[in-house]
Amino acid sequence: MLAVVNEDFVLRVPENLDLAATAPLLCAGITTYSPLKHWNVGSGKKVGIVGLGGLGHMAVKLAKAMGAEVIVYTTSPSKVEDAKRLGADDVVLSKDEDQMKRYAGKLHFVLDAVSAQHDINLYLNQLSVDGSLALVGAPEHPLPVAAFSLIPFRRSFAGSAIGGIAETQEMLDFCGEHNIVADIEMINIQQINEAYERLLKGDVKYRFVIDMASLKK
Amino acid sequence: MIEIKKINTMELTKTTAEGATIIKTKQVKAFGTEAADALLQQLNIRRRKPTPHDVEIEILYCGVCHSDLHTARNEWHGTIYPCVPGHEIVGRIVSVGRRKRRLCFTRTGKS
Numbered sequence: 001m002l003a004v005v006n007e008d009f010v011l012r013v014p015e016n017l018d019l020a021a022t023a024p025l026l027c028a029g030i031t032t033y034s035p036l037k038h039w040n041v042g043s044g045k046k047v048g049i050v051g052l053g054g055l056g057h058m059a060v061k062l063a064k065a066m067g068a069e070v071i072v073y074t075t076s077p078s079k080v081e082d083a084k085r086l087g088a089d090d091v092v093l094s095k096d097e098d099q100m101k102r103y104a105g106k107l108h109f110v111l112d113a114v115s116a117q118h119d120i121n122l123y124l125n126q127l128s129v130d131g132s133l134a135l136v137g138a139p140e141h142p143l144p145v146a147a148f149s150l151i152p153f154r155r156s157f158a159g160s161a162i163g164g165i166a167e168t169q170e171m172l173d174f175c176g177e178h179n180i181v182a183d184i185e186m187i188n189i190q191q192i193n194e195a196y197e198r199l200l201k202g203d204v205k206y207r208f209v210i211d212m213a214s215l216k217k
Numbered sequence: 218m219i220e221i222k223k224i225n226t227m228e229l230t231k232t233t234a235e236g237a238t239i240i241k242t243k244q245v246k247a248f249g250t251e252a253a254d255a256l257l258q259q260l261n262i263r264r265r266k267p268t269p270h271d272v273e274i275e276i277l278y279c280g281v282c283h284s285d286l287h288t289a290r291n292e293w294h295g296t297i298y299p300c301v302p303g304h305e306i307v308g309r310i311v312s313v314g315r316r317k318r319r320l321c322f323t324r325t326g327k328s
Binding site: 008013195199212 | 307
């Protein structure tokens with residue numbers, strides 16, 4: 001299948017990366033890279049990643065490569081092992097009140113990649129002074145925010161969306177240097193409807209990629 | 218304001234403040250949907266023939282993002298049908314427009 005694109009919107013994929021596994025970088029990669037850079041995630045910083053899905057799993061890899069201490073927040077005990085395999089320094093089960101106290105008021109930055117309705121206040125309360133939470137997931141309905149999740153510690157609640165072309169190229173080059181690609185499950189295009197149903201259940205580790213050669217079948 | 222009109226099966230006109238141009242198109246196979254409640258299936262769509270500013274890419278792989286699903290099902294409203302979702306695209310450059318200013322991509326290896 002052909003795409004025709006304006007020359008200003010074409011990017012170069014580093015040669016050392018597996019091509020199929022770089023496809024998700026063009027959205028999941030840049031959508032997580034951009035806020036991690038903007039909020040200065042790096043060495044000496046404790047960073048929370050909420051939600052281990054297509055975006056969340058990329059955020060863990062990128063934040064780790066940037067040198068941060070990475071804490072993953074998930075509702076699923078079944079994802080704890082995977083979070084550590086992806087590079088997380090610690091994993092907190094968000095339904096466990098005691099575990100949620102471990103880093104409360106201690107994080108420099110939180111990246112929230114959850115697109116279902118959830119209580120954002122739990123994660124705002126993980127932030128330390130001048131900490132920010134950037135939302136990159138898109139829940140369908142507004143999220144209630146309590147004043148006292150923001151007032152103490154002078155916290156910020158922000159959002160972020162993809163990134164510019166220059167930054168996307170920077171992200172691809174960063175991934176080339178650090179050998180970072182997405183964890184993918186390859187499918188034929190004929191399986192796309194089934195893939196959408198599995199996506200709704202979060203049943204993918206962690207991104208479907210379509211082998212477009214299957215379109216010829 | 219940009220207005221695009223189909224003048225026949227092969228061409229579109231694109232009208233902007235600067236005037237009107239004719240965009241030649243060609244038919245290509247795609248996978249998309251005609252409606253919010255329809256499944257994705259094979260469709261024929263039109264792609265513009267490359268202009269001097271364009272790069273033509275053979276799509277080798279395309280990632281599936283949840284926002285594709287939201288778009289295909291019109292959950293964020295405003296989807297134009299027929300809709301061919303997909304934006305995590307990697308592939309091989311087939312042709313480069315005459316203006317080729319700064320592109321020089323090579324890709325060796327298995328793909």
